[in-house]
Amino acid sequence: MSYLLDCQTFCILTFGEINEMMKNWWKFLAVILLTYVTLFSLLTPLVPGGLSVNINEIKKGENNIEFTGYNTHFNAEQAHLRCFISVGQQWIEGKVTNIESDAKFRFSVNLPDTLPSTQVAFYAYTPTDGSIYVSSAVGFSDIVINSNIKLPELKNKVSNEEHQRWGFPFQPILFETIRNLMFHVPMWFTMFFLMGISLVASFKVLSGKWEQDVIAVSSAKVGLVFCVLGLITGSIWARFTWGTWWTRDPQLNGAMIVFIVYAAYVLLRNSIEDENKRARLSAVFNVFAFILMILLLMVMPRMVDTSLHPGKSGNPAFSKYDLDSSLRAVFYPAVIGWAMLGYWIYTIQKKLETLKQASHVE
Amino acid sequence: MLNKIFFTLAFMIWANLGFSQSVLEETFYQSGKINVVIAIILVILLGLFFYLVRLNKKIDQFKD
Numbered sequence: 001m002s003y004l005l006d007c008q009t010f011c012i013l014t015f016g017e018i019n020e021m022m023k024n025w026w027k028f029l030a031v032i033l034l035t036y037v038t039l040f041s042l043l044t045p046l047v048p049g050g051l052s053v054n055i056n057e058i059k060k061g062e063n064n065i066e067f068t069g070y071n072t073h074f075n076a077e078q079a080h081l082r083c084f085i086s087v088g089q090q091w092i093e094g095k096v097t098n099i100e101s102d103a104k105f106r107f108s109v110n111l112p113d114t115l116p117s118t119q120v121a122f123y124a125y126t127p128t129d130g131s132i133y134v135s136s137a138v139g140f141s142d143i144v145i146n147s148n149i150k151l152p153e154l155k156n157k158v159s160n161e162e163h164q165r166w167g168f169p170f171q172p173i174l175f176e177t178i179r180n181l182m183f184h185v186p187m188w189f190t191m192f193f194l195m196g197i198s199l200v201a202s203f204k205v206l207s208g209k210w211e212q213d214v215i216a217v218s219s220a221k222v223g224l225v226f227c228v229l230g231l232i233t234g235s236i237w238a239r240f241t242w243g244t245w246w247t248r249d250p251q252l253n254g255a256m257i258v259f260i261v262y263a264a265y266v267l268l269r270n271s272i273e274d275e276n277k278r279a280r281l282s283a284v285f286n287v288f289a290f291i292l293m294i295l296l297l298m299v300m301p302r303m304v305d306t307s308l309h310p311g312k313s314g315n316p317a318f319s320k321y322d323l324d325s326s327l328r329a330v331f332y333p334a335v336i337g338w339a340m341l342g343y344w345i346y347t348i349q350k351k352l353e354t355l356k357q358a359s360h361v362e
Numbered sequence: 363m364l365n366k367i368f369f370t371l372a373f374m375i376w377a378n379l380g381f382s383q384s385v386l387e388e389t390f391y392q393s394g395k396i397n398v399v400i401a402i403i404l405v406i407l408l409g410l411f412f413y414l415v416r417l418n419k420k421i422d423q424f425k426d
Binding site: 184187232345351356 | 390391395396401406409410414417421
């Protein structure tokens with residue numbers, strides 16, 4: 001008897017509470033997923049990369065070049081640091097003259113008067129960082145381009161492999177903001193998910209179950225919140241990578257139109273007094289809004305050539321890394337986690353809409 | 363009260379934007395633009411909190 005009593009006093013959760021927890025297992029999953037996403041999207045390091053070289057024009061004879069890297073180990077690996085210039089498919093080795101820090105060193109390179117190509121890139125190699133490079137457009141002075149010329153072979157070659165350790169890919173211009181992939185992009189996935197719920201509910205309304213209108217309106221409202229968050233975060237991201245808060249990108253303008261259309265859906269509903277009529281009319285509007293969203297956000301940006309967004313036509317920015325496993329390992333959980341959070345908020349919104357409807361009926 | 367706080371904050375942010383555009387740029391371009399990520403996470407968190415607080419208030423009104 002006393003044993004049982006002890007059990008009850010020390011037991012933190014009652015059966016009812018445990019039962020409640022079991023029912024809401026997916027909320028715990030959402031919290032776990034988003035914790036994982038936040039931690040790993042911020043703690044995963046960026047792999048080393050080349051930031052810049054301070055040269056606009058290369059000339060015949062000796063060139064002095066300053067190479068700036070990111071997350072590199074030039075100083076720590078100074079005994080093994082080597083530098084090259086690649087010209088087309090051929091290589092010229094430079095001589096390191098001064099290592100300023102882990103991220104900066106100077107080197108000099110002797111160039112002949114004839115080079116095989118105008119495609120020039122600057123490489124730095126250490127065993128820890130692998131081969132990193134900066135490819136910047138350079139001018140030529142006193143140098144003739146002749147594609148038949150053969151440069152002397154390198155004596156000691158290094159592997160032309162990029163960094164092999166775990167980390168997010170280093171992308172020029174993006175740098176650390178590649179982590180926004182786990183926050184900005186899932187906003188739109190969540191919006192699509194919620195608008196999808198809204199569409200299904202609207203179809204049910206059209207087939208006679210007009211009480212499903214509550215589901216349609218609450219999921220559209222929460223989807224709209226994620227749409228606004230996606231617009232704001234995208235605008236901030238654009239400002240510091242593309243250089244402007246807003247551009248005439250079909251994806252951006254499409255997203256703005258989608259926002260306006262769904263805002264109209266939520267606002268115009270209030271203008272119809274009769275509940276049955278309101279449910280059916282707004283269901284029709286909702287179906288068209290969804291079709292418009294698919295056309296504007298999924299189809300249009302892929303058909304025009306001017307989208308700045310990665311993965312859309314005319315811009316292969318992420319394509320090399322589309323299947324990068326370090327990004328995928330965080331991105332997929334991020335999409336699922338944010339979508340679950342969106343669904344969670346939708347259930348709360350639904351409670352409010354149900355209360356509203358009940359008070360109207362009375 | 364809440365309005366006062368909001369307008370004070372908005373004015374502070376606006377004033378800062380006006381007077382120190384370069385400081386803003388510096389903050390966001392340094393250290394590999396990591397602060398852009400911080401800003402975006404804050405926008406999402408504050409946006410969702412704001413929405414949930416408002417939702418909570420509206421649901422509470424029905425309890426009376």
